[in-house]
Amino acid sequence: METVYLICFFVGFLYAIVSIIFGNIFDIEFDIEGGSLPYLSPTTIAAFVTVFGGTGVFLSYVYALPTTLTLLISIFLALVGAAIMFFVVVLPLYKAQKSSAFSNRDMIGRTGEVTTIILEQGRGEVIYEQGGSRLTAPALSYEGTTIRQGELVEIVDVISGTFVVKKLND
Numbered sequence: 301m302e303t304v305y306l307i308c309f310f311v312g313f314l315y316a317i318v319s320i321i322f323g324n325i326f327d328i329e330f331d332i333e334g335g336s337l338p339y340l341s342p343t344t345i346a347a348f349v350t351v352f353g354g355t356g357v358f359l360s361y362v363y364a365l366p367t368t369l370t371l372l373i374s375i376f377l378a379l380v381g382a383a384i385m386f387f388v389v390v391l392p393l394y395k396a397q398k399s400s401a402f403s404n405r406d407m408i409g410r411t412g413e414v415t416t417i418i419l420e421q422g423r424g425e426v427i428y429e430q431g432g433s434r435l436t437a438p439a440l441s442y443e444g445t446t447i448r449q450g451e452l453v454e455i456v457d458v459i460s461g462t463f464v465v466k467k468l469n470d
Contacts, residue, residue, distance in 0.1 A: 301367050305374070308349045308350070309353025309356075312350025312352075312353060315346045341394075344390055347386075348378045349378070350381075355378065356370055410455055411454055412463070413451070413453070414439070414451050414453060415427045415436060416449065417448055417449050418441050418465070420444060423438050423439065425438055425439060451468075452468040
């Protein structure tokens with residue numbers, strides 16, 4: 301059983317190192333009909349596996365407890381460790397992601413103001429308000445005409461992060 305504990309510990313530890321270096325490359329979200337299961341995130345699973353393996357190794361070698369008792373304690377402490385990781389790290393990040401996830405496509409039909417002139421067949425920049433914040437984005441003219449700085453425009457489309465805008469009728 302000690303081999304299983306060692307494998308679990310090293311797999312979890314290796315996952316943590318890879319995540320620190322490369323970011324969350326195993327960014328998987330478990331979705332079910334009607335919602336998602338953030339508690340089954342790779343971070344909480346890795347926390348469970350690492351704590352389970354580390355506790356198992358520690359209890360097996362240091363205290364030489366019976367296998368069943370070591371297994372039960374390891375599972376319990378792994379659940380506690382995964383729960384702490386979930387409530388302290390995953391859940392706050394999940395909530396922040398859900399509450400601040402605005403899409404540029406939500407801006408279609410809204411107005412903005414040209415901050416950098418949009419030349420014929422060229423790009424400029426518009427300022428717009430989204431979620432209570434004033435943001436800027438690259439823009440191009442829908443009609444392919446020049447739109448001067450300070451003019452109000454309507455956002456009619458978004459192509460690769462660039463707003464396609466047309467002058468508002470005065």
